[in-house]
Amino acid sequence: MTAQKKGAGGKQPTINDVAALAGVSKKTVSRVINRSEFLTEKTRKAVEQAIETLGFVPNPQARALAFRRNFLIALLHDNPNAQTVLNFQQGVLDAIKDSDLALLVRPVDRGSDGMLGDVRTFLEKQRPIGALLLPPISENDDLAALCEDLGVRYVRIGSAPLDDAKHCVSSNDREVVAEAVRALIALGHRRIGFVRGPVGFRSAAEREKGFMEALAEAGLDLPASFNAPGNYRYTAGIEAGEALLSLPEPPTAIFCSNDEMAAGVMSVAHAKRIDVPGALSIIGFDDSPTATHIWPALSTVRWPIREMGVRAAKTLVPDFLPLATKVDERDNGVLNSTFIQRQSVAPPQS
Amino acid sequence: MTAQKKGAGGKQPTINDVAALAGVSKKTVSRVINRSEFLTEKTRKAVEQAIETLGFVPNPQARALAFRRNFLIALLHDNPNAQTVLNFQQGVLDAIKDSDLALLVRPVDRGSDGMLGDVRTFLEKQRPIGALLLPPISENDDLAALCEDLGVRYVRIGSAPLDDAKHCVSSNDREVVAEAVRALIALGHRRIGFVRGPVGFRSAAEREKGFMEALAEAGLDLPASFNAPGNYRYTAGIEAGEALLSLPEPPTAIFCSNDEMAAGVMSVAHAKRIDVPGALSIIGFDDSPTATHIWPALSTVRWPIREMGVRAAKTLVPDFLPLATKVDERDNGVLNSTFIQRQSVAPPQS
DNA sequence: GTCATTTTGGTAACCGGTGTCAATATTGCC
DNA sequence: GGCAATATTGACACCGGTTACCAAAATGAC
Incomplete structure (x- = not known):
């Protein structure tokens, strides 16, 4: 029970009340509040005692002003x-x-x-x-x-x-996207489609870079018809799915720049009775709730x-x-994303 | 261009600056800020002019304190x-x-x-x-x-x-749930399952009441085996789906107390190759993003x-x-939810 | 024109804290 | 013990607004 019950009408005690009770100046109380180092243990204890007794909570507006x-x-x-x-x-x-x-x-x-x-x-x-x-x-x-x-x-x-x-x-989205695409390639996929993010978004550019890197490593290239525009919305996924899956030789796997678009592609696959992941593997990005709420569950990249x-x-x-568990000075501020394998990915058919 | 560009170092103007510029006391400026009624039009204009010129923004901390x-x-x-x-x-x-x-x-x-x-x-x-x-x-x-x-x-x-x-x-969730269930009944459904919300939640109780009302109106009842527990999570939907859809005579429609559970039920249907909405209609609640990101799109209830x-x-x-477009005194604070029809609902087979 | 009444503007105190800097311990050293 | 150096503490102004209260100006009645 740290919380002191105050009568509803009773005014909040102020720093002056605390100072009076502890027999010190308000400035000293202020020092205690702000954890000043120049304080006798004895003084500090006395003030803390008074604060506790009164249930004093510093007024944030007053502090903010000062x-x-x-x-x-x-x-x-x-x-x-x-x-x-x-x-x-x-x-x-x-x-x-x-x-x-x-x-x-x-x-x-x-x-x-x-x-x-x-x-x-x-x-x-x-x-x-x-x-x-x-x-x-x-x-x-x-x-x-x-x-x-x-x-x-x-x-x-x-x-x-x-x-x-x-x-x-x-x-480190780029690296992890590359990792995900490498996983597709390792499974045997060669015809891999890509659904882009919106133009001008850094995140979209990074994901695209990662995708391209993995493709390049494997000596694969991305036909223009496999490269669909997108804007991170479900509807864009629908459009991209319609386009890619209507091709005479459609891709066997599609990497979508986010989960919503992946959900759109998956909807098209369902509507066209294309088996996922049997006939089509899909990967998204974000690990949004959608990723696990669609069927089959979407492989995706989770950023921390x-x-x-x-x-x-x-x-x-x-x-x-x-x-403050201080942030290491030498830290570059980059945290690791993770590739998450779920049921939407499998080896390509025959 | 209401925003006045201030030099980075330049301090924020205070009420005193405004008073000085307008040639009045700070009290008068305060009156203008707080829309006091006892002011000459002329005075007010002058002060407003000064405020505009200086780009004065009252300090909220100071006001809060006072x-x-x-x-x-x-x-x-x-x-x-x-x-x-x-x-x-x-x-x-x-x-x-x-x-x-x-x-x-x-x-x-x-x-x-x-x-x-x-x-x-x-x-x-x-x-x-x-x-x-x-x-x-x-x-x-x-x-x-x-x-x-x-x-x-x-x-x-x-x-x-x-x-x-x-x-x-x-x-008015209860009414709208009843409306949704009535729609199922109107389509010809007689075997309708229910996936409950978590115990002790008012929202869950209301949705259940609405469901029961509609059933009662039509003279239908809810067999115990059609009444599945849930907790608003996707996994609960999976479990409920497994239970309901494994019955010898499964329901032809299922009302789920929220969209996530509906998504779970739908996943089970897909896994069991049960056609939605052909062989099974599903309705959810919330109109969450999930509702439109799964396939087929989920009929659901949107609350405003x-x-x-x-x-x-x-x-x-x-x-x-x-x-303040004042709230009418006579208003009871109840807003209307809406039943939204999407592709997850159809008449029962044969 | 004088007095009472209503509007308006000004002054000072205050809201509840903090900064500055001087005053007062306390400690170290010779 | 005396003095300098250092550690603690307090007095007081101030942050930027507000209210309380009072004085001045404007208005109206006689």
């Missing part, structure tokens, strides 16, 4: 994938759990003209210590510049380093999104985190 | 469904868009012992104006009592009224979650919202 900084960090995201956002968010919360920080969430409308202005207004009004930028908006350099300009720290999350390690946490949230928070506000 | 209240509202959620949380969140943000409010997000671990204590600590530390409780934690009366005790307003979101209208926004977010915010903090 510190000229809010104890808030902002999570800026466009929402391509709700589960990703929430997992990341959970990671951030894991990291700031025992700190004084709280998390502000702010969806951003990537498309809109006023986007930059909106974010500026938001940051000016809330003045968070820092901002975390989730992809795809993390790829927007103007946003990073805006944070810089406003003196708001920032960390960008990406599928490959977007910035120096102080400002970026990323995963929650862990990236933890890492991002530690990178953003190391000085506000308790006992 | 007002003795934070301009924050908290969203407390356990995460059964990421998309739901995010959609609701979006609705809340729509509602508070032009206010001074910001949204704090706080996942809650329903299972953990310290849950109540954690939430208490959070609320005491952040002191938000109010809290929004998403299901399933909205069903926890202790949480509501805690808010009451701490003087934090709250609104509970539920599948049926959980509280008086001042504290609750809900949808984003709109509920808007409504919840309006109910929680009507006094902080601009021109």
Whole structure:
């Protein structure tokens, strides 16, 4: 029972009450709150005792005003994938759990003209210590510049380093995509299709690079007809599936740049009575809930999104985190994604 | 171009700067900010002009301190469904868009012992104006009592009224489930299975009631073997599917209490080569992304979650919202869910 | 024109913390 | 013991707004 029950009407005790009770000045209490090192053990104990007795909780608004900084960090995201956002968010919360920080969430409308202005207004009004930028908006350099300009720290999350390690946490998507495609090749696949991500997305480019690398290693090439455009949406997967699976000699395996599009391709396969994985292997990317909710379960690449949230928070506000299991200076901020094998992949028929 | 570009180092202008420029006292500026009525048109214009020129943004921390209240509202959620949380969140943000409010997000671990204590600590530390409780934690009366005790307003979101209208926004799930089941019956289905939600969840109970109502109306009953337990997870859907579809006389249609379980049932049908919807119709609930990402697309019930977010915010903090399209006093806080027909439903065979 | 009443603007105190810097222990060293 | 160096603590202004209260100006009644 650490929580002291206060009568509903009873006012919250202030630092002055604590100071009076402990017989010290409010500044000393402030020092205890902020874990100043220049304190006698005896004084500290006395103050802590008084805090405990009164059930004192420092007023964050007052602190924020005095510190000229809010104890808030902002999570800026466009929402391509709700589960990703929430997992990341959970990671951030894991990291700031025992700190004084709280998390502000702010969806951003990537498309809109006023986007930059909106974010500026938001940051000016809330003045968070820092901002975390989730992809795809993390790829927007103007946003990073805006944070810089406003003196708001920032960390960008990406599928490959977007910035120096102080400002970026990323995963090694390219390598893992290559690994996944190598697995297809090892099974005997030679006609492998590709469904691209949206133009201009770094994540899409990385996945494509990984795919191409694996193909090149094996001396295979990608016919234009096997290379379908996409935009990370289910409907794009449907279109790509229609296109690739209507070819006279369709691919025996298709790598899709994300799970939703893979689900679309799989739907087309079902509609065309093409057996998955017997006649067609499919791989996606993200390990979204969809990956395990479709049948057969989708092989995919999981990026360590929650862990990236933890890492991002530690990178953003190391000085506000308790006992901060510090991020190694020499760390480059790259975390490992994993290729996950499920039932959607098998050797090609005969 | 409302945003004024400030040099990076340049300090944020304060109310004093505005007062000086406009040639009035800070009190007058404060009156303008807070839309006081006792002001000459001329004075107000002058102050607004100065604010515009300086790009002044009132410091929310200072206001919060002076007002003795934070301009924050908290969203407390356990995460059964990421998309739901995010959609609701979006609705809340729509509602508070032009206010001074910001949204704090706080996942809650329903299972953990310290849950109540954690939430208490959070609320005491952040002191938000109010809290929004998403299901399933909205069903926890202790949480509501805690808010009451701490003087934090709250609104509970539920599948049926959980509280008086001042504290609750809900949808009419029961009716719409009944409607969906009636649709099955109208198509000719007589052997209809049911996959329940988790025990103790209000939402699960409501969906079950709706299902039973429709059956009763048609003079049908639910054999025990057609009534499968579930917990809203995909794996529960798999188990339920295995059970129901292995019966000598399996149901021709199955209503699942949520989409994930419906996806599980559908996977089993695919594995057993049972044609959906030819030999088996399936209906889910939630209209989650999964519903449209599986094949065939799932008929389901969509609850107006984003709109509920808007409504919840309006109910929680009507006094902080601009021109608040006020919630009608006579409104009971119930919004309408919708039955959505997709490809997973058809008449029973022969 | 004078007095009472209503509007408006100004001053000072305050919200609950923190920074600065000086004042007061405490310790080390000769 | 005396003095310098160092460790602790406190006084006070200040963060950027708000309210309380008062004074000045404007308006209306006689």
